[in-house]
Amino acid sequence: MSTTVAVIGLGIMGAPMAANLIKAGFEVIGYNRSRPKVEALIKAGGRGADTLAEAVAAAEVIITMVPDSPDVEAVTEADDGILAGARNGALWIDCSTIRPDVATRLADAARERRLRPLDAPVSGGEAGAIEGTLSIMVGGEAADFEAARPVLDAVGGTVVHVGPSGAGQTVKAANQLIVAGTIELVAEALVFVEAHGVDPEAAVSVLAGGLAGNRILDRKAASMIKREFQPGFRIDLHHKDLGIVLAAAREAGVAIPLGAHTAQLVQALRQLGHGDLDHSALLLLVEQLSGRGDR
Ligand code: NAP
Secondary structure, eight states: OOOEEEEEOOSTTHHHHHHHHHHTTOEEEEEOSSTHHHHHHHHTTOEEOSSHHHHHHHOSEEEEOOSSHHHHHHHHHSTTSHHHHOOTTOEEEEOSOOOHHHHHHHHHHHHHTTOEEEEOOEESHHHHHHHTOEEEEEESOHHHHHHHHHHHHHHEEEEEEEESTTHHHHHHHHHHHHHHHHHHHHHHHHHHHHHTTOOHHHHHHHHTTSTTOOHHHHHHHHHHHTTOOOOSSBHHHHHHHHHHHHHHHHHHTOOOHHHHHHHHHHHHHIIIIITTSBGGGHHHHHHHHTTOSOO
């Protein structure tokens, strides 16, 4: 009998993760707020659940992949949710990006219910989810991490236990701080070289080989040069994540001046009506602040 994995939240990330679990031989039962995404999972070889309670009760392992802290609280604490209906000893792996303090509180509640909770947010975007190469930063008990390894390895390429409950979300917040700041600097560099009449593609190819080399240059600079900003990872979600970073830094008494500045730039871009664009659209704001560009 193969392990049954419930996947709650079949969006940009959850759907391809569920598809990779099916390919790896797991029985996958999916539940999503809107029904069409469940139908897509059934077509991919999974089972569909009509209710959250049905998915939760069927599974030895439950993965949640929903947008934000209140969404994870809803699927966990609802009358028909995980705390109410999961089997004793079930592994609950939350792959959503949420506040570390919420992750810790929900993990305590789950342990009281004799569940085995892990916070396991991911990095690598839609492409990483499709390829099954996500970086997964995991918080929770070491024994529970070992038990979850086969499931995590089916969706991830780099899977690391980083500490107790909440630690995975803390590392993910650090990830989002680095990514946003790096995108902003790449955007500034591109607008800068273009303003001097230098070919940005030539500039990127040499910058990528030196100390300035980074994954944003490798993966996003080409589309930024072409002004293509379809998501990927939406500005609205990065705005949510920088709110998490700022609150967690304040709680720890750590100053993150560049992070706070970048959070303001992301917020400004959102207020200008670009919340649905990819986060690399920070370039549009650099252009606007420089009196260049046409959007
Ligand atoms: P998404 O495309 O908006 O998918 C979220 C899914 O959750 C939607 O299908 C939504 O259903 C469903 N949902 C929301 N509330 C629910 C509930 N109460 N019960 C059942 N289903 C519910 O978001 P995403 O891009 O996959 O992101 C999910 C999480 O991964 C977020 O925390 C995000 O920050 C993180 N993340 C995303 C990326 C990325 O590149 N996209 C990368 C790394 C991490 P509906 O169809 O009804 O909306």
